[in-house]
Amino acid sequence: MAAVTLSNVVKRFGVYEIIHGANIDIADGEFVVFVGPSGCGKSTLLRMVAGLEDISGGEIAIGGKVMNDVEAAERGIAMVFQSYALYPHMTVEQNLSFGLRMNGNPKADTERRVKRAAEILCIDELMQRRPKQLSGGQRQRVAIGRAIVREPQVFLFDEPLSNLDAELRVQMRVEISRLHKELGVTMIYVTHDQTEAMTLADRIVVLKAGNVEQIGAPLDLYDDPANRFVAGFIGSPKMNFLAAKVVEAGNGSATVELVNHASARLKKSLQTTPPAVGADVVLGVRPEHFFDAGQGDCDIAVKADVAEHLGSVSYVYADAGDTELIIEREASRQRASGDHLVVSIKAGKALLFDTKGARIR
Amino acid sequence: MRHQNATAYRFLAPYLLIFSVFWVWPIISSFLISFQATRTVPWRWAPTFNWGRLIGDPAFFNALKNTLLILVIQVPVMISLAIVMAVLLNSPLLKARGLYRFAFFAPVVVGEVAYSAVFRLMFNLNFGIINKLLNSVGLPSIDWFSNVTPAMALIMIAVTWRWAGYNAIILLAGLQSIPDDVYEAATLDRVSKVKQFFYITLPLLKPIIVFCAVLSIIGTMQLFTEPFLITERGGPGGGTETLGLLLYRQGFRSLNFGYASAVAYTMAGLAIAITLVQLWLTKEPK
Numbered sequence: 075m076a077a078v079t080l081s082n083v084v085k086r087f088g089v090y091e092i093i094h095g096a097n098i099d100i101a102d103g104e105f106v107v108f109v110g111p112s113g114c115g116k117s118t119l120l121r122m123v124a125g126l127e128d129i130s131g132g133e134i135a136i137g138g139k140v141m142n143d144v145e146a147a148e149r150g151i152a153m154v155f156q157s158y159a160l161y162p163h164m165t166v167e168q169n170l171s172f173g174l175r176m177n178g179n180p181k182a183d184t185e186r187r188v189k190r191a192a193e194i195l196c197i198d199e200l201m202q203r204r205p206k207q208l209s210g211g212q213r214q215r216v217a218i219g220r221a222i223v224r225e226p227q228v229f230l231f232d233e234p235l236s237n238l239d240a241e242l243r244v245q246m247r248v249e250i251s252r253l254h255k256e257l258g259v260t261m262i263y264v265t266h267d268q269t270e271a272m273t274l275a276d277r278i279v280v281l282k283a284g285n286v287e288q289i290g291a292p293l294d295l296y297d298d299p300a301n302r303f304v305a306g307f308i309g310s311p312k313m314n315f316l317a318a319k320v321v322e323a324g325n326g327s328a329t330v331e332l333v334n335h336a337s338a339r340l341k342k343s344l345q346t347t348p349p350a351v352g353a354d355v356v357l358g359v360r361p362e363h364f365f366d367a368g369q370g371d372c373d374i375a376v377k378a379d380v381a382e383h384l385g386s387v388s389y390v391y392a393d394a395g396d397t398e399l400i401i402e403r404e405a406s407r408q409r410a411s412g413d414h415l416v417v418s419i420k421a422g423k424a425l426l427f428d429t430k431g432a433r434i435r
Numbered sequence: 436m437r438h439q440n441a442t443a444y445r446f447l448a449p450y451l452l453i454f455s456v457f458w459v460w461p462i463i464s465s466f467l468i469s470f471q472a473t474r475t476v477p478w479r480w481a482p483t484f485n486w487g488r489l490i491g492d493p494a495f496f497n498a499l500k501n502t503l504l505i506l507v508i509q510v511p512v513m514i515s516l517a518i519v520m521a522v523l524l525n526s527p528l529l530k531a532r533g534l535y536r537f538a539f540f541a542p543v544v545v546g547e548v549a550y551s552a553v554f555r556l557m558f559n560l561n562f563g564i565i566n567k568l569l570n571s572v573g574l575p576s577i578d579w580f581s582n583v584t585p586a587m588a589l590i591m592i593a594v595t596w597r598w599a600g601y602n603a604i605i606l607l608a609g610l611q612s613i614p615d616d617v618y619e620a621a622t623l624d625r626v627s628k629v630k631q632f633f634y635i636t637l638p639l640l641k642p643i644i645v646f647c648a649v650l651s652i653i654g655t656m657q658l659f660t661e662p663f664l665i666t667e668r669g670g671p672g673g674g675t676e677t678l679g680l681l682l683y684r685q686g687f688r689s690l691n692f693g694y695a696s697a698v699a700y701t702m703a704g705l706a707i708a709i710t711l712v713q714l715w716l717t718k719e720p721k
Contacts, residue, residue, distance in 0.1 A: 126619050126622070147622055153619075153620070155616045155619070155620060156616075159617050159619065162617075162639065163641075172624060172626070173621075173625055220620070220624075
């Protein structure tokens with residue numbers, strides 16, 4: 075087990091800088107998820123930790139030892155690849171034991187480690203099969219097993235569930251979570267799926283275009299995002315953003331008026347200097363933070379376009395003039411296209427952002 | 436459905452007709468000819484005439500021995516060389532890869548007569564560059580065309596030069612189909628590059644290697660150009676005569692088509708037998 079520290083890590087491909095100085099501290103035994111949209115650099119960052127990509131600048135330390143010039147094989151890490159990367163010509167047993175056999179590990183110890191991994195992942199029955207004879211979920215288990223037998227200090231997962239169907243993904247997510255509890259090893263997990271990030275992580279690192287946008291516990295990011303990108307990326311369905319204008323700025327508060335909803339005004343308490351009167355701002359409201367008319371601090375009228383009924387809740391996609399809103403309703407099974415409804419926003423549940431996306435606290 | 440099939444066969448008919456006349460019929464005809472004495476007029480049915488001669492013909496066994504010798508030595512050497520070339524071509528460190536790929540493939544498109552003429556010049560006893568190079572490092576000149584062993588070596592060198600690059604290009608396609616992350620996984624498993632080659636690359640490349648080997652075996656069984664043009668019709672004294680050359684000599688110089696057909700069927704039978712044995716030996720476990 076080991077802590078992992080990334081200090082001002084930079085990655086360049088030719089003249090293009092892909093990672094712009096990432097600083098991340100991962101504690102010993104912690105489960106950290108790198109999340110972000112495609113092309114944000116999360117897999118590159120993981121591969122730099124693994125030693126599969128060179129580091130253009132900064133330092134990566136594992137267990138307190140700087141690893142910049144240490145070969146991937148010597149870093150004490152194991153990695154589970156998106157495509158599983160199993161050796162197709164070997165049986166499951168040979169896949170699990172290959173690395174150990176090639177390094178002259180004692181036979182008895184190799185057998186012990188393989189047996190233990192097989193037991194943990196319930197793949198004892200599959201040991202003589204080849205990868206092509208396994209289902210996606212079974213292949214993924216073998217890939218994880220191959221990482222387990224190495225008894226690494228750090229586990230790295232590169233979008234390991236993205237090739238599985240939705241049901242299997244949920245099942246494997248639970249298994250990976252259980253595995254982390256059982257092994258207690260530091261794990262770094264890359265995904266573009268914020269649901270995976272929210273359910274698995276002790277802490278989430280949100281990345282965008284090679285920059286670390288925010289690091290924090292899943293619910294901290296959900297409740298208290300640092301900026302509009304994090305607010306929009308974390309949470310499903312995503313947060314709604316409504317254009318607004320500051321109409322009053324007092325000591326420790328600002329009153330904003332929603333554009334296209336002239337009578338809708340909201341007074342928001344602030345810890346910092348409020349923006350000037352007339353400034354454009356953006357109000358962020360999560361789908362579940364729309365209340366029945368009159369129950370919040372201001373009401374807005376919208377027109378329902380589509381309603382998705384999921385059983386326990388429904389999501390109403392509504393036209394709010396300048397934007398489309400997603401509204402969560404608990405008892406709206408009869409809500410249909412074209413219905414007019416009035417929803418209410420509470421100031422305490424709404425977040426304020428400036429036009430550049432920075433949070434106004 | 437039956438109507439649709441009939442229409443499809445009407446469209447296929449011109450091809451099937453040409454295929455039958457120029458492909459299927461000659462195969463059947465030559466098989467029948469192998470059971471006839473063809474040096475009499477008219478040809479007469481004599482089932483054991485050619486096949487009986489084949490079993491006791493020293494020239495046939497000489498050609499068979501030469502062909503198998505080339506097959507046993509040249510094919511493995513060429514395939515090994517092709518694998519090395521393919522691995523080098525696949526290296527990310529290699530610059531101007533397209534140029535090398537062209538250079539390796541070029542011998543196949545060079546005219547057979549031209550390349551044979553150049554080889555004859557290069558290996559000439561008196562002014563050939565190969566003997567000059569041997570002399571420059573203190574080795575004596577070799578008379579490549581007058582002694583059997585050097586002549587056989589020359590044939591093998593020429594065939595290897597001509598076909599190694601071709602096989603390397605096929606193997607390169609196989610190499611490029613092996614996913615990078617398999618090697619990355621092996622690297623993280625602390626498996627050295629050499630062991631990765633022997634335990635990952637070679638096993639995964641096996642189907643392509645077998646394909647190249649089968650092509651090469653078939654090609655070697657039919658070997659004709661090199662012993663005909665470079666060592667002058669299988670010289671010295673039949674020392675490099677192959678089955679292909681024997682077939683030519685019997686069929687088109689002695690006009691003994693019955694015996695030539697028997698030789699042709701023996702060549703085809705051997706190629707099929709060797710290929711089947713090879714496929715069986717390299718069969719993937721289920």
